[in-house]
Amino acid sequence: MTTTTEPTSQPIAELLFQADAVPMSTDPATIKSWPAAAEQLAAAPKYWLSTSRASGRPHAMPVLAVWVGGALVVSTRPGTVKGRNLDHGGGCVVTIATETIDLVVEGDATRMTDPERRQRAAAAFAAKYDWRFTLRDGRIHDDTLPGSPEYAFYEITPTRAFGYGADGLTATRWRF
Template identity: 35%
Template sequence: MRTPDTSLDPRFSDPDAVPTPWSTAVDALATAQLCWLTTVRRDGRPHVTPLVAVALDDAVHFCSGPAEQKTLNLRHDPHVALLTGSTEWDRGLDVVLEGRAVRTTEQQVLRRLAGAWGEKWDGQWQFDVRDGAFRHADGGEALVFTVTPDRAFAFAKNPFGQTRYVF
């Protein structure tokens, strides 16, 4: 696991807060059932969508159909924010990654990721790998993207603490 420079921002943290370890933030991403992805449309407007993702090899991976809005957005601007967390004000941990979404096409990596998807969701997400993409049982194609963070943030609650990670 890459080790980022980690700092607690005292402006947004309780006096008794401590930085959230990067391993805790990674665990939150790895166990999240749902993430939200923000991409940028051609006209500059943000596009936010929920999706399932897999954390593996110091990155977070997601998939999208070739004609989906997020895929169209990534063709002209690969910068994304990917986040997960709790909807409760005073419990849980929210994690935000910032980076570039890069298409993953290597067959061996895709096979590992397909296995990770199936394992994480007890077989509910099953993909075959062919021609540099995932294939659904109905033959539909899903492109796979990898986000390796440039920076990330963890927002701890109770005590409140904002941790910044720079890679």
């Protein structure tokens, strides 16, 4: 299994706030690198996923996720609210909080269908969480649960991200 925290191309990193944003830092030296932020994103133990219902109402839930090939991959049962929301629109927000940075990642989610990519994601879930999925008949299952329920993997490709420093005074925006 090969995973990377590097996106296929580097996003543009810039200060989130301009000169009139006192007390926020406007010093370009405080801009965080995307590889450092992606490393934190990959290592996070838990994530918050926010989606929109068909009615437009928000929905947020904690999820487990893995970083595979420059994208975050979440798993859920297809019939759950978050699964239906991701199938309906795909736009979502993922957030994490660490001791060094808080991240807000906006992205587009698509259901993963490529067998090789699904295998890589399953291997990443096994390595990170010891959560083992079985891929059979073109479907993803958790055979450790009664009835071997079906799951789906959703690949979230970042479109924009925001990082806030632990000091509460620094902020970086990345545009992909």
